[in-house]
Amino acid sequence: MGVKAIHDADLVHLDIKPENILLVGGKAKIADFGIGRYCSKMFAKNPEQLLRRGVGTPEYMSPEQFRAARPKDIKKTSDIYSLGIVLFEILDGGRPFVGDPLELQDAHLNIQPSLLTGKVETWWSIVKRCLEKEATDRYLNIDQLLRDLDYVAQGLPLSVDVACPN
Numbered sequence: 001m002g003v004k005a006i007h008d009a010d011l012v013h014l015d016i017k018p019e020n021i022l023l024v025g026g027k028a029k030i031a032d033f034g035i036g037r038y039c040s041k042m043f044a045k046n047p048e049q050l051l052r053r054g055v056g057t058p059e060y061m062s063p064e065q066f067r068a069a070r071p072k073d074i075k076k077t078s079d080i081y082s083l084g085i086v087l088f089e090i091l092d093g094g095r096p097f098v099g100d101p102l103e104l105q106d107a108h109l110n111i112q113p114s115l116l117t118g119k120v121e122t123w124w125s126i127v128k129r130c131l132e133k134e135a136t137d138r139y140l141n142i143d144q145l146l147r148d149l150d151y152v153a154q155g156l157p158l159s160v161d162v163a164c165p166n
Contacts, residue, residue, distance in 0.1 A: 002030035003083060004142045007076045014074065016082035017060040018089065058104040059095055060085045063133050066105045077135040080145060084130025084138075088113060091120040091127065109133065122152055 002021075006013050013020075013030065020032040056065050062081035068074050088096045096113030097104055113131055116124040126148050132138045139145040148158050 001146070002028060003079055004146065006030060007079070007142050012074065012076050013079050013082075014065065015056050015060070016079050016086060017057050018086060021086070058101045058108075059097070061104075061108060062135070063109050064135055066109060075135060076142070077138045077140065080130050080138050080142065081132075081135075083145070084127050087123065087127050087130065088116070091116055091123055096131065125158060126152060 003013065003016065011033075013033065015032060016030070020030060022029045022031050060082045062074070062078040064074050064078055085095060092114075097107035097111065099107065110133075113128075115121075116127060126145070129148075130138055130145065139148075151158055
Protein backbone atom coordinates (compact mmCIF):
# COMPACT_ATOMS: atom_id res chain seq x y z
CA MET A 1 0.00 0.00 0.00
CA GLY A 2 2.97 2.31 0.58
CA VAL A 3 4.11 1.89 -3.02
CA LYS A 4 0.50 2.51 -4.12
CA ALA A 5 0.56 5.84 -2.25
CA ILE A 6 3.84 6.73 -3.93
CA HIS A 7 2.50 5.87 -7.37
CA ASP A 8 -0.82 7.63 -6.70
CA ALA A 9 1.25 10.76 -5.99
CA ASP A 10 2.79 10.32 -9.47
CA LEU A 11 6.17 9.36 -8.04
CA VAL A 12 8.53 6.50 -8.75
CA HIS A 13 10.69 5.40 -5.80
CA LEU A 14 13.47 3.62 -7.78
CA ASP A 15 15.08 1.99 -4.74
CA ILE A 16 12.53 -0.42 -3.27
CA LYS A 17 14.44 -2.91 -1.11
CA PRO A 18 14.04 -4.42 2.36
CA GLU A 19 16.23 -1.75 3.94
CA ASN A 20 13.77 0.89 2.71
CA ILE A 21 10.72 -0.89 4.12
CA LEU A 22 10.42 0.03 7.77
CA LEU A 23 8.11 -1.62 10.29
CA VAL A 24 6.45 1.09 12.40
CA GLY A 25 3.70 0.18 14.82
CA GLY A 26 3.16 -3.15 13.04
CA LYS A 27 2.79 -1.48 9.63
CA ALA A 28 5.27 -1.37 6.78
CA LYS A 29 6.35 2.12 5.70
CA ILE A 30 8.37 3.01 2.62
CA ALA A 31 11.43 5.18 3.32
CA ASP A 32 14.37 6.79 1.51
CA PHE A 33 13.18 8.85 -1.41
CA GLY A 34 16.72 9.96 -2.20
CA ILE A 35 16.55 8.80 -5.82
CA GLY A 36 12.81 8.83 -6.39
CA ARG A 37 11.48 11.29 -8.93
CA TYR A 38 8.34 12.78 -10.42
CA CYS A 39 6.87 11.17 -13.51
CA SER A 40 4.70 14.14 -14.33
CA LYS A 41 5.22 16.83 -16.95
CA MET A 42 6.33 19.18 -14.18
CA PHE A 43 9.44 17.05 -13.80
CA ALA A 44 10.58 17.99 -17.29
CA LYS A 45 10.92 21.59 -16.09
CA ASN A 46 13.58 20.57 -13.58
CA PRO A 47 15.97 18.26 -15.48
CA GLU A 48 18.68 18.30 -12.79
CA GLN A 49 16.39 16.00 -10.78
CA LEU A 50 16.62 13.33 -13.45
CA LEU A 51 17.83 9.94 -12.37
CA ARG A 52 21.45 9.41 -13.32
CA ARG A 53 22.18 6.15 -15.03
CA GLY A 54 22.88 3.30 -12.67
CA VAL A 55 21.42 4.90 -9.55
CA GLY A 56 19.87 2.38 -7.23
CA THR A 57 20.79 -0.83 -5.49
CA PRO A 58 21.90 -3.35 -8.15
CA GLU A 59 20.35 -6.34 -6.35
CA TYR A 60 16.89 -4.72 -6.67
CA MET A 61 17.18 -2.63 -9.85
CA SER A 62 14.88 -3.23 -12.79
CA PRO A 63 16.36 -4.00 -16.21
CA GLU A 64 15.36 -0.56 -17.47
CA GLN A 65 17.34 1.11 -14.68
CA PHE A 66 20.44 -0.47 -16.23
CA ARG A 67 19.60 0.18 -19.87
CA ALA A 68 17.42 3.28 -20.14
CA ALA A 69 18.78 5.80 -22.62
CA ARG A 70 16.65 8.49 -21.00
CA PRO A 71 15.92 8.46 -17.29
CA LYS A 72 12.35 9.64 -17.85
CA ASP A 73 11.72 6.32 -19.63
CA ILE A 74 11.88 4.56 -16.25
CA LYS A 75 8.27 4.20 -15.12
CA LYS A 76 6.32 2.90 -12.15
CA THR A 77 6.71 -0.65 -13.43
CA SER A 78 10.33 -0.39 -12.29
CA ASP A 79 9.12 -0.30 -8.67
CA ILE A 80 6.93 -3.33 -9.41
CA TYR A 81 10.03 -5.24 -10.58
CA SER A 82 11.84 -4.28 -7.36
CA LEU A 83 8.83 -5.42 -5.32
CA GLY A 84 9.06 -8.73 -7.17
CA ILE A 85 12.66 -9.10 -5.99
CA VAL A 86 11.56 -8.36 -2.41
CA LEU A 87 8.68 -10.87 -2.67
CA PHE A 88 11.05 -13.51 -4.08
CA GLU A 89 13.43 -12.90 -1.17
CA ILE A 90 10.62 -13.18 1.40
CA LEU A 91 9.34 -16.43 -0.09
CA ASP A 92 12.68 -18.06 -0.94
CA GLY A 93 14.97 -16.72 1.77
CA GLY A 94 17.39 -15.30 -0.79
CA ARG A 95 17.42 -12.95 -3.76
CA PRO A 96 16.97 -14.42 -7.25
CA PHE A 97 20.30 -13.01 -8.47
CA VAL A 98 23.65 -12.66 -6.72
CA GLY A 99 27.05 -11.40 -7.76
CA ASP A 100 29.03 -8.23 -8.26
CA PRO A 101 27.34 -5.22 -9.91
CA LEU A 102 28.23 -6.32 -13.46
CA GLU A 103 27.01 -9.87 -12.84
CA LEU A 104 23.81 -8.48 -11.33
CA GLN A 105 23.28 -6.23 -14.35
CA ASP A 106 23.63 -9.21 -16.68
CA ALA A 107 21.27 -11.29 -14.55
CA HIS A 108 18.58 -8.61 -14.40
CA LEU A 109 18.82 -8.07 -18.14
CA ASN A 110 19.18 -11.67 -19.36
CA ILE A 111 18.58 -14.42 -16.79
CA GLN A 112 15.24 -15.80 -15.63
CA PRO A 113 14.91 -16.35 -11.87
CA SER A 114 14.62 -19.84 -10.44
CA LEU A 115 11.10 -21.17 -9.92
CA LEU A 116 9.60 -20.93 -6.48
CA THR A 117 8.44 -24.38 -5.42
CA GLY A 118 6.95 -26.15 -2.43
CA LYS A 119 4.74 -24.26 0.00
CA VAL A 120 5.35 -20.94 -1.78
CA GLU A 121 4.60 -22.21 -5.30
CA THR A 122 1.16 -20.56 -5.29
CA TRP A 123 2.89 -17.15 -5.21
CA TRP A 124 5.16 -17.91 -8.17
CA SER A 125 2.89 -16.55 -10.92
CA ILE A 126 2.76 -13.17 -9.15
CA VAL A 127 6.51 -13.01 -8.56
CA LYS A 128 7.21 -14.16 -12.13
CA ARG A 129 5.01 -11.45 -13.58
CA CYS A 130 6.69 -8.79 -11.41
CA LEU A 131 10.09 -9.97 -12.63
CA GLU A 132 9.40 -9.89 -16.36
CA LYS A 133 12.34 -8.34 -18.21
CA GLU A 134 10.10 -6.12 -20.34
CA ALA A 135 8.20 -3.54 -18.32
CA THR A 136 5.09 -3.93 -20.50
CA ASP A 137 4.90 -7.64 -19.52
CA ARG A 138 4.75 -6.86 -15.79
CA TYR A 139 1.79 -5.68 -13.80
CA LEU A 140 1.05 -2.35 -15.45
CA ASN A 141 0.08 -0.76 -12.16
CA ILE A 142 0.27 -1.46 -8.46
CA ASP A 143 -3.51 -2.00 -8.18
CA GLN A 144 -3.26 -5.10 -10.40
CA LEU A 145 -0.45 -6.48 -8.22
CA LEU A 146 -2.33 -5.78 -4.98
CA ARG A 147 -5.46 -7.46 -6.38
CA ASP A 148 -3.56 -10.65 -7.23
CA LEU A 149 -1.77 -10.67 -3.87
CA ASP A 150 -5.17 -10.47 -2.16
CA TYR A 151 -6.55 -13.27 -4.34
CA VAL A 152 -3.70 -15.65 -3.55
CA ALA A 153 -3.79 -14.76 0.16
CA GLN A 154 -7.51 -15.67 0.17
CA GLY A 155 -6.91 -18.88 -1.75
CA LEU A 156 -8.73 -17.60 -4.83
CA PRO A 157 -7.56 -18.21 -8.38
CA LEU A 158 -5.84 -15.33 -10.11
CA SER A 159 -7.96 -13.37 -12.51
CA VAL A 160 -7.25 -13.53 -16.20
CA ASP A 161 -5.70 -10.26 -17.33
CA VAL A 162 -6.91 -9.51 -20.83
CA ALA A 163 -5.40 -6.02 -20.89
CA CYS A 164 -3.48 -5.17 -24.01
CA PRO A 165 -0.64 -2.74 -23.18
CA ASN A 166 -0.32 -1.74 -26.83
